Amino acid sequence: MKAEELVVVPGDRLSTEEEHSAGANAYAEDGYVYAAACGSVEIKDRSINVRPLKEMLTFQPGMKVLGKVTESMKSVVFIEISKINDGKKEYVPKKDGKIIIMKDRRGFGDRNRGRPQFRERDESEEKPCKKGDVIIANVIAEEKDIYLLGVAGPEAGVIYSKCGLCGEMLKKGDRPSVLLCNNCRRAERRKVSTLYGNPKEIKNLFSQ
Numbered sequence: 001m002k003a004e005e006l007v008v009v010p011g012d013r014l015s016t017e018e019e020h021s022a023g024a025n026a027y028a029e030d031g032y033v034y035a036a037a038c039g040s041v042e043i044k045d046r047s048i049n050v051r052p053l054k055e056m057l058t059f060q061p062g063m064k065v066l067g068k069v070t071e072s073m074k075s076v077v078f079i080e081i082s083k084i085n086d087g088k089k090e091y092v093p094k095k096d097g098k099i100i101i102m103k104d105r106r107g108f109g110d111r112n113r114g115r116p117q118f119r120e121r122d123e124s125e126e127k128p129c130k131k132g133d134v135i136i137a138n139v140i141a142e143e144k145d146i147y148l149l150g151v152a153g154p155e156a157g158v159i160y161s162k163c164g165l166c167g168e169m170l171k172k173g174d175r176p177s178v179l180l181c182n183n184c185r186r187a188e189r190r191k192v193s194t195l196y197g198n199p200k201e202i203k204n205l206f207s208q
Contacts, residue, residue, distance in 0.1 A: 008035040008050060010092075015048050023049035027094070037092060057091050059147065061139050064156065066206065067097060067149075069133045075101050077129060079137060079149060084206050097137065097147035099128065128191035134160035136193050136202070157193035159202060164188060172196050 008014065012035040014026060022028040025037035026048055035041075039052040059065055059081070067079040081093035128151050129135050136156050137149040151157045161170045163181035170179035170188060179188050179196075195201045 006041040007039070007053075008041060009038050010035055014041060014050075020046055020048035023047035025050035025052055036094060037090075052090070057089055059091055059093060059139050059142075061141055063091075063139045064205065065093070065097065065137050065139055065147070065149070066202075067135060067137060069129050069131050069135065070096075072127055072129070072131045077101065077127065079135065081147065093147070095146050097139075097149040099137065099149050099151065101127065129158050130161070130164070130188075130190070132162060133158045133190070136195065136205070151191045154194040155205060157191040157196075159193045159196050159198075161188070161190060169197075 013032050014020070014035055015033045017028050017031050017033060020033055020043065022033045023042075023044065025035065025039065026033050027036050028034075033048055035050045037050045037052045039050045042049040042051050065079075065081050066084065067081040069077055070080045071078040077099040079097040079099065081095075081097050083093060084091040135151065135158050137151055138153065138156050139147055140150045141148040158179070161179055162168065163170055163184060163186055165186050166181060166184045168181050168183040170181055172178075172192060173180045173187065176192055177189050179190055179192060180186070181188075195205065
């Protein structure tokens with residue numbers, strides 16, 4: 001089978017950087033070129049491209065994304081963004097995201113272009129999200145290597161979280177920023193989405 005007839009999936013190695021440069025829907029890493037989409041290989045001049053099987057788009061400022069918190073540091077939270085497929089279009093993240101933590105005495109808020117604000121009492125308790133949480137976030141801006149994200153607005157925030165002590169799924173509490181563990185009776189603070197624990201409504205949000 002000729003290279004142009006190959007059907008590939010994201011992560012498939014296509015070539016070396018010496019042979020071809022990364023074109024559309026492809027990326028270079030450690031001297032090799034890999035597919036960033038499902039589709040057929042297309043070679044043009046010295047560039048190797050992947051022609052997608054369906055329309056593929058990238059995330060833009062103003063859109064909402066779904067992701068998982070991979071690291072929570074003192075002033076920044078890193079998010080691994082998931083691809084979104086509504087059956088007709090597929091949005092593919094070509095980079096991860098980050099939420100910049102801003103200090104504010106008034107608790108979680110919506111100022112500063114959608115970046116989360118919170119009181120700094122116990123740092124571990126005042127983050128809008130923690131490592132392992134699944135969240136909905138707003139794309140504020142696109143930087144060279146990362147998306148700048150925020151959690152302003154009712155739908156943005158944590159949609160799935162586990163207890164830091166026993167690992168049970170947390171439930172929504174009476175207060176909008178509190179999640180509760182029914183197993184060990186622990187309460188944890190988050191910036192909680194109004195869609196927390198509601199997979200049907202979350203699916204509807206990303207199908208619009």
